[in-house]
Amino acid sequence: MTLLNHISELFKNLRQQKLRSFLTIFGIMWGTATLILLLAFGFGFRDQTVLNMRGMGDQLAIMFPGQTTKAFEGYGVGRPVRFREADAQMLEEQISDIGVATPEYSRNMTISNGQSRRSSSVGGVMPVYSNLRNIFEQPGGRWLNENDIQDRRRVIFIGNKLAENLFADEDPVGKRVLVDDTPFTVIGVMQEKLQNSSYNQRDEDRAFIPASTFSVMAGTDLINNILYVPVSAEIAPAVRDQVYEVMGKIHRFDPSDTDAIGLWDTNEFWSFIDVMFLGINGFLGLIGFFTLAVGGIGVANIMFVVVQERMKEIGIRRSVGARRHHIMGQFFVETFMIIGIGAAAGYGIGWLLVMATQNLPIKEFVGAPFFAPEVGMLAFLVLAIVGLAAGFLPAWRASRLDIVECLRN
Structure with missing residues (x-):
């Protein structure tokens, strides 16, 4: 049949x-x-x-200053650990499994355009920060570059919601804003993105200026965070251990003292x-x-x-x-x-x-x-x-x- x-x-x-x-x-x-x-x-x-x-970044780890909970080499407990801008470069140089590490300054400041004023988290960052955090500019604007860092330019990149609150329907690029009464030129506005988590404020409400400019304004090289990305998500736990080893040597604390440094590794979430x-x-x-x-x-x-x-x-x-x-x-x-x-x-x-x-x-x-x-x-x-x-x-x-x-x- x-x-x-x-x-x-x-x-x-x-x-x-x-x-x-x-x-x-x-x-x-x-x-x-x-x-x-x-x-x-x-x-x-x-x-x-x-x-x-991905609104936070891909395979990203964020380090926060903490305080020691273990005695080490004559130092007692409760000693604050503070990061400096050079620490990020040390991590990148001494840990080959870190693809990139970058410092971040952060402080709440008042940003104003005429009568429009907003209290916003302002970050002092390096050009590589945008790729780590998936922050991209809208057409007609740009992100921070190396010249901005070297010349300590007073330029600012703002989040899309912050731009809407300050400028309504106007194009902010090229306009002046005051950051705690210091004039800055807007060079770009962030593309809208989805972001379900943050460690300061949603990027749509934030602003970013050159790290060197921020350091001069604050009068210090003490930073708020260090961001790094391992070369592979699979080796993230091993990289984390190396980070504590290197930072322990720099800041004189026990590498097993995990409270000395707060570390949010998004690779664990992935x-x-x-x-x-x-x-x-x-x-x-x-x-x-x-x-x-x-x-x-x-x-x-x-x-x-x-x-x-x-x-x-x-x-x-x-x-x-x-x-x-x-x-x-x-x-x-x-x-x-x-x-x-x-x-x-x-x-x-x-x-x-x-x-x-x-x-x-x-x-x-x-x-x-x-x-x-x-x-x-x-x-x-x-x-x-x-x-x-x-x-x-x-x-x-x-x-x-x-x-x-x-x-x-």
Whole structure:
């Protein structure tokens, strides 16, 4: 019996039992659409979380001054550790696994433009800071450069929300603002970005000036933070240990005294994200799998009924030479065709549902679902498992029927 004959026979049976066929195919269709929608939401949530976290920076570690809690080389406990601008360069030079390290000054200052005034966190930073923190300028402006650092220029880069509060609809680039009564020229405005965490203030509300200019204004080289990025996220824990070793030598504290330096390593979060979303997507996939399995049980039941209805056909085929694997193949093909019809419809409905939920007002929090290749492949794999499970027992039973008993019916 050829594949074409199998297909013809299947559609003949489907037409004869329209309601039964519809309910069977509907179970597979609904299970497939549910699985696709759940997985699409899971992948969308993962990507949105990663996008929000990237507002802080990629593989970034931020160091904060602390105070000692262990006695070391004659020094007592409770001694404050303060960073200097040169510490960042020392870290970069002495730890080869650090890709880049940079100092950061920070202080709340009043920024004003005419009658518009805002209290904002102003950072004194180096040009490399923008790449570490994913801060990029809008067209028509620029970020800080080396000349700004060397010449101690009074130039300022402002966040997009701060620019809106100070200048409303005006273009701020080239305009003057006062930073604690000191005039600065605006050289750029930050592109809008998503940011779900910060250690000072959201970048959209902040302003940035050259580190050298900040140091002169503050009259000190004592900095607030040091930022660094390891060359690879996998070696972040080892780099962290080296940081405590180097800083312990510079500032005379026990390298095991983790309170001497506060350290927020976002690489730990990235590792947690991978594990967390593996669990979330696995759970969503499991729900979808069970939903689809219910449809598979329906297919299996229907195929058992079909086997019972076609016992005489099976007996005739066996009596004229058909072997057991031919009978099994026939019912396997029919099972997979029923599942294939339902799956195709389910894929289409699932895709339409994913497209329809793209613009729900929840994107900033849980992201927008999307039909990723992984979603399609996982759905296909689950369908294959369900098809094998639903088709095996009916096909096996059909191939083991006694020829004489079949011909009696």
